[in-house]
Amino acid sequence: MSSTAGRLVTSRSELDLDHPNLEDYLPSGSSINEPRGKLSLRDLLDISPTLTEAAGAIVDDSFTRCFKSNPPEPWNWNIYLFPLWCFGVVVRYCLLFPLRVVTLAFGWIIFLSLFIPVNALLKGQDRLRKKIERVLVEMICSFFVASWTGVVKYHGPRPSIRPKQVYVANHTSMIDFIVLEQMTAFAVIMQKHPGWVGLLQSTILESVGCIWFNRSEAKDREIVARKLRDHVQGTDNNPLLIFPEGTCVNNNYTVMFKKGAFELDCTVCPIAIKYNKIFVDAFWNSRKQSFTMHLLQLMTSWAVVCEVWYLEPQTLRPGETGIEFAERVRDMISLRAGLKKVPWDGYLKYSRPSSKHSERKQQSFAESILARLEEK
Amino acid sequence: MGNTSSMLTQYDIEEVQSHCHELFEQQEILSLYQRFCQLDRNAKGFISADEFLSVPEFAMNPLSQRLLKMVDGLNFKDFVAFLSAFSAKASLRQKVQLIFKVYDSDCNGKVSFKDIMEVLRDLSGSFMSDEQREEVLRQVLKESGYTSDSFLTVEDFVKIFGSCKPEMDVEIPVD
Numbered sequence: 001m002s003s004t005a006g007r008l009v010t011s012r013s014e015l016d017l018d019h020p021n022l023e024d025y026l027p028s029g030s031s032i033n034e035p036r037g038k039l040s041l042r043d044l045l046d047i048s049p050t051l052t053e054a055a056g057a058i059v060d061d062s063f064t065r066c067f068k069s070n071p072p073e074p075w076n077w078n079i080y081l082f083p084l085w086c087f088g089v090v091v092r093y094c095l096l097f098p099l100r101v102v103t104l105a106f107g108w109i110i111f112l113s114l115f116i117p118v119n120a121l122l123k124g125q126d127r128l129r130k131k132i133e134r135v136l137v138e139m140i141c142s143f144f145v146a147s148w149t150g151v152v153k154y155h156g157p158r159p160s161i162r163p164k165q166v167y168v169a170n171h172t173s174m175i176d177f178i179v180l181e182q183m184t185a186f187a188v189i190m191q192k193h194p195g196w197v198g199l200l201q202s203t204i205l206e207s208v209g210c211i212w213f214n215r216s217e218a219k220d221r222e223i224v225a226r227k228l229r230d231h232v233q234g235t236d237n238n239p240l241l242i243f244p245e246g247t248c249v250n251n252n253y254t255v256m257f258k259k260g261a262f263e264l265d266c267t268v269c270p271i272a273i274k275y276n277k278i279f280v281d282a283f284w285n286s287r288k289q290s291f292t293m294h295l296l297q298l299m300t301s302w303a304v305v306c307e308v309w310y311l312e313p314q315t316l317r318p319g320e321t322g323i324e325f326a327e328r329v330r331d332m333i334s335l336r337a338g339l340k341k342v343p344w345d346g347y348l349k350y351s352r353p354s355s356k357h358s359e360r361k362q363q364s365f366a367e368s369i370l371a372r373l374e375e376k
Numbered sequence: 377m378g379n380t381s382s383m384l385t386q387y388d389i390e391e392v393q394s395h396c397h398e399l400f401e402q403q404e405i406l407s408l409y410q411r412f413c414q415l416d417r418n419a420k421g422f423i424s425a426d427e428f429l430s431v432p433e434f435a436m437n438p439l440s441q442r443l444l445k446m447v448d449g450l451n452f453k454d455f456v457a458f459l460s461a462f463s464a465k466a467s468l469r470q471k472v473q474l475i476f477k478v479y480d481s482d483c484n485g486k487v488s489f490k491d492i493m494e495v496l497r498d499l500s501g502s503f504m505s506d507e508q509r510e511e512v513l514r515q516v517l518k519e520s521g522y523t524s525d526s527f528l529t530v531e532d533f534v535k536i537f538g539s540c541k542p543e544m545d546v547e548i549p550v551d
Contacts, residue, residue, distance in 0.1 A: 041520040041536055044513065047475060047495065048542035050439050055462045055546045057433035058447070059411060064431060068414065287417065348432045357436040362501030365438075369500065373512055 039372040050361075063344045066253040069285045072277055088302075097300050100147040107143025111136055119207065127236070133207045134185040134238065140204075141182035144175075149303040152179055156310030159184045163235045164266035165313065166228075169273055170333050171243035172251040173284035174291060175298070176273055179306060186241035187231065189213060189224070197291055209238050216350075225260060232266050241271075244326065247346035250283040251275050254339045255346040257330045259322035269313040270329050272336035276305035309336050384409055395453050396460035397470075404463075404548040405456060412452050422449045438498050442478055462546040469534055471544050476533045486527040489513065 075081060115136050122129035145152065159167060167186065169176060174197075177188055187209035192198060201210065211231065213224045231237050244257035251274065262268060275282040280301035284294045298304055311332055316325050334341050384392075389405050400408070415423045415431070425448045429435045437443070447458055460466060461474035479487045479495055496509045514524050520536065522528070528536075 039512070039516055041516040041522070042538070042540075044496075044516050045475070045479075045492070045533070045536060046542055047439065047478060047499070048471070048544040050437060050499065051443075051475070051478065052462065052544050052546060054434055054437040054439060054443050055459060055544075057431050057437065058415075058428070059408070059459065059462075059546050060549050061431050061433045063433065064414065344432060349430075352429060353432045353436050358438050358440075359501060359503075361436070361438050362499060363503045366500035366503035369512060370504065370508070373515075 037372070038375050039369065043372070044369070062253075062342045063348060066249050066255055066342055066344070067285065067287070067349065068250060069281055069283055069288065070250065070252070070277070072279075072281060092300050092302065096149075096302075100149075100299050104143055104147040107140055107146075111140040111143075115204070115207075130207070130236070137185050137204065137208050138182055141178045144178045145182050145304075148175075148298040148301070150179065151303050151305045152182075153307045154183060154310070155308065159186070159239050159269065159310065161236070161239060163237075164232055165239060165269060166232055166261055166264055166266055167239055167241045167269045167271055168244050168257070168261050168329060168333075169241065169271035170251075170254050170337060170339065171245045171248055172273065172275060173248055173282050173294065175282060175284070175295075175304070176243070177241070179273070179308065180241060180271065183308075185238050187211070187238040188241040189228065189243075193291075211240075221260075228260070228264055232264055244330075245346045247349055248284050248286060249346065250281075250285075251337075252339060253342050254330055254334045255342055255344050257326040258345075259326045262316070262325045262329070263322040265316075267313045267315050268325070268329055270311040270333050270336075272309040272311060272333045274307050274337040274339075276307075278305060279303050282306065307337075311336060392453050392456050396457045399460040399463040399465050399470075400456060400548070403550045407548050407550050408456055408459065409452060412455055422451050423455070424448065438501070439478065439495075442481065442495070442498060445481070446477065459546070462544055464545045464547075466544075468537065468539075468541045471542050472533050472537050473530060474544075475542065476530050486529060487533075488527055489517075489524045 075085070115133065118129060118132050118136070122132070169180065177186075177190075180186060181188075185208050188205070189211040190201065190205075190213070192212045192214055193201060201212070209231065211224065211227045214220050228240065228242075231240050242261040244259075244261045245255050246258055247255070249255055280298060280303075282298070282304055284291065289297070314325070314329055314332070316322075320328075330341060333339070384406065389402050392405050393400065393402070412423065413419070415427050417427060425444050428444060428447065429440070434440055434443075447455065450458060458474075461470050476487065477483075479491050481491065481494070492513055493506075493509055496504075496513065497506075500509065510524075517524060517526065522532075
């Protein structure tokens with residue numbers, strides 16, 4: 001989840017810790033690494049493996065594929081279908097869109113006229129106030145979903161309020177949060193946004209107990225980890241929802257899960273979300289459009305169809321590290337939602353890979369050269 | 377070709393094909409164009425260094441800075457010409473020529489001892505000392521009949537690589 005990408009910066013701390021063994025996933029057709037007898041001039045000058053890897057990355061790479069919007073195939077290409085499509089456009093923009101805007105406005109009016117008084121008047125009675133606010137937030141989210149004619153199918157047991165549990169889901173757009181929130185009021189951890197979204201975040205979402213983080217701040221990580229731990233210990237807090245990918249991915253792939261959510265010493269309940277691209281692609285490509293434009297695009301399409309699976313809660317197995325746990329849960333979610341896994345850290349959208357990776361390549365090259373030098 | 381259009385005409389494709397010595401087929405050129413437009417985020421007609429480095433696999437490559445000097449700011453035609461050395465149809469000479477160009481960073485047609493040392497430094501980083509690199513290079517040069525004062529030309533490179541084509545093929549995904 002982000003607004004525009006800022007300046008790119010090489011971040012050392014976060015990226016180093018979150019994904020080990022990248023090389024296990026990447027093709028390393030490096031023939032120079034296999035010692036093949038005495039070193040000749042040709043062997044030394046032959047940089048073709050490294051060049052091939054670089055050219056391969058230029059031509060196609062699995063990271064960029066995760067953030068590519070896949071537009072639906074245009075079907076309006078012949079003389080019979082084209083008028084039908086035009087008619088559809090007219091219906092969507094001139095009939096459905098105004099209706100939806102009205103519905104949404106109506107929902108906001110009801111929501112605000114109930115939320116503001118409840119928030120002000122019931123300041124003393126926290127339990128009752130929170131309960132009502134929860135219901136109201138669920139209601140406004142239902143209005144949002146209705147405003148895109150959302151067809152959501154939920155599978156699995158509905159989340160309940162219990163301490164020491166955290167929910168994790170794959171991330172495609174900010175609407176993931178709305179789709180899940182209409183069923184259960186979650187507390188979510190989000191990137192603080194500017195604009196009207198930020199305003200909503202600081203007022204309404206504050207009441208369900210949201211936690212903010214700032215991706216660009218280095219120290220932020222520890223503060224956030226502490227806030228997370230405090231939240232899951234509390235018995236009366238809304239269940240916490242975390243998107244461990246840390247960024248929106250195009251719903252065909254999953255990027256690496258950050259281990260933060262898996263080291264809170266509580267049960268992790270995975271949620272898999274899969275959008276059906278039949279009418280619209282729900283992926284929010286934050287590089288290409290603002291959230292407002294994205295919402296408008298959804299509101300002028302026929303429907304947003306998606307499925308949500310609440311999967312079996314998982315706990316850390318004995319001897320399992322946080323990263324292994326995260327990968328195991330990612331396997332479950334990817335399998336359920338039919339997504340392919342890639343070994344990249346989602347934050348590479350905003351910063352460069354650390355030099356650790358190129359250093360590893362340099363090390364293996366140096367070692368093989370020196371080893372071959374020994375052979376006479 | 378139009379910097380803003382995202383459709384290539386048949387003329388465009390044929391022009392690009394002839395520029396890259398017919399090493400790519402039409403489908404491959406179309407795929408490369410899609411990729412070019414994907415990397416060139418604001419449709420300027422070329423890919424900037426920053427945009428190349430946003431591909432993590434490329435940024436992690438030890439030779440990325442050298443290659444960046446060669447590909448930064450290329451328009452689509454030259455981009456395809458650069459990649460044509462990686463086509464399976466490229467000849468030994470064409471592949472070796474690219475390798476030569478990577479070494480010959482000052483483009484004076486000669487690769488010196490210093491030039492090779494610099495590439496070796498990129499490839500081995502801090503895991504080999506300068507003395508070790510020099511020793512290795514001197515030794516292999518001597519064995520092939522060169523000295524540390526020799527200047528290697530493209531012809532020398534072709535001779536060194538002999539009849540064995542370097543494995544330098546990249547498949548263009550065509551969907």
